[in-house]
Amino acid sequence: MMDRRQFAPATERNREPILSVLKTSLPDSGTVLEIASGSGEHAVFFAPVLRPLKWQPSNYDPEQLDNVEDWIAYQPSDNLLSPVSLDVTKPHWPVEKADYDGGAITAIFNANMIHISPWQTCEGLMAGARRILPVGGRLILYGPFKVNGEHTAPSNAKFESWLKSLDPSFAVRDIEVVSAEAKHNGLEHIATHPMPANNYIQIFEKS
Template sequence: MTDKPFSPACERNREPILPVLLQQFAECRRVLEIGSGTGQHAVWFAAAMPWLTWQCSDRAEHLPGIQAWLDEAALANTPAPVELDVAVTPWLLPALKPAQPSGGTAGEASPTFDAVFSANTLHIMGWPEVEAFFAGVDTVLGESATLVVYGPFNYGGAYSSPSNREFDDWLQARDPASGIRDFEAVDRLAQGIGLRLVEDAEMPANNRCLVWRR
């Protein structure tokens, strides 16, 4: 059996994030989590929102750990995680496509999710991957769909706190392509796929929970 990975950050931020999701996902039925990491967020949020299906995704090396968390929780609304690398475009993943309705045409292109959630991912990616993230989200979100992104952001090109500056230095020392993203640049990408910002919620530890909707 695969040992369950553990992220202290997930334990800390899951409770502040949950009220935002409860409000924003109240009418949602299928949510795609991009970059599910350990799987801790998935079991916490899916248990709190049993009316929706929470689809985990991540790079292949993270899937066994995610599955370990899902297996232990044994929730009815968490299908097996699927492999997704945002940089590999287009996102041609049959596992993300629902079965065609009776009378449907095979291969019909149809958005499959009414919400996407991603936490602590954009600052880990290089900027081309961030662009690929939004391009891919565009292909899986339907009309009136919602995107929620959690993490640290700069505003007006400035750090929101000394700790975020230190964190950004650490990120770039580890990988020069990574780093805390400017909110304005990310919002332009969201607007480019027809999303409008509906909430910018302050979170603990100088993080934000950004919500866009079509």
């Protein structure tokens, strides 16, 4: 059988530091919706450690959904659900109430998407979090951020030049601008955790 697993080396470097924050920031029960699961390596690493939470991977790219399926086949966990096709920019997600049998979504995790996609993905992410999360539910973002419009390291400025060469709409987002978009959707920015390699975890809570 063909093995469609993909390997993203950065996930091996960042998964332990991310996990240590997830352990203290996620709720005790329910289902964590992972937006933009990429290769699926985060999902298979986090899910077994975060029981009894369930973990719901997703992506809008069908090929990457196949990659995630194969990671799950290789490293299954009884709380790890089959990935769903989900484009954050759509006004309705397949995990919304009546259509979804994966349990109550109590948190959303998203790593490394809003800088390497158009700004509309951040708008869609916040709008979806507003629709889906319960009051007190958290949206946890991981990735690079600017602070007060400034890069936090020269390497991030270089990284942004590369992003813009891919697509001028891609950019390292400013945490104040992301927080304003969150607030517009009823989510408060409640915590910042500096991570290795000039990344951050940013936590938002639905009020």
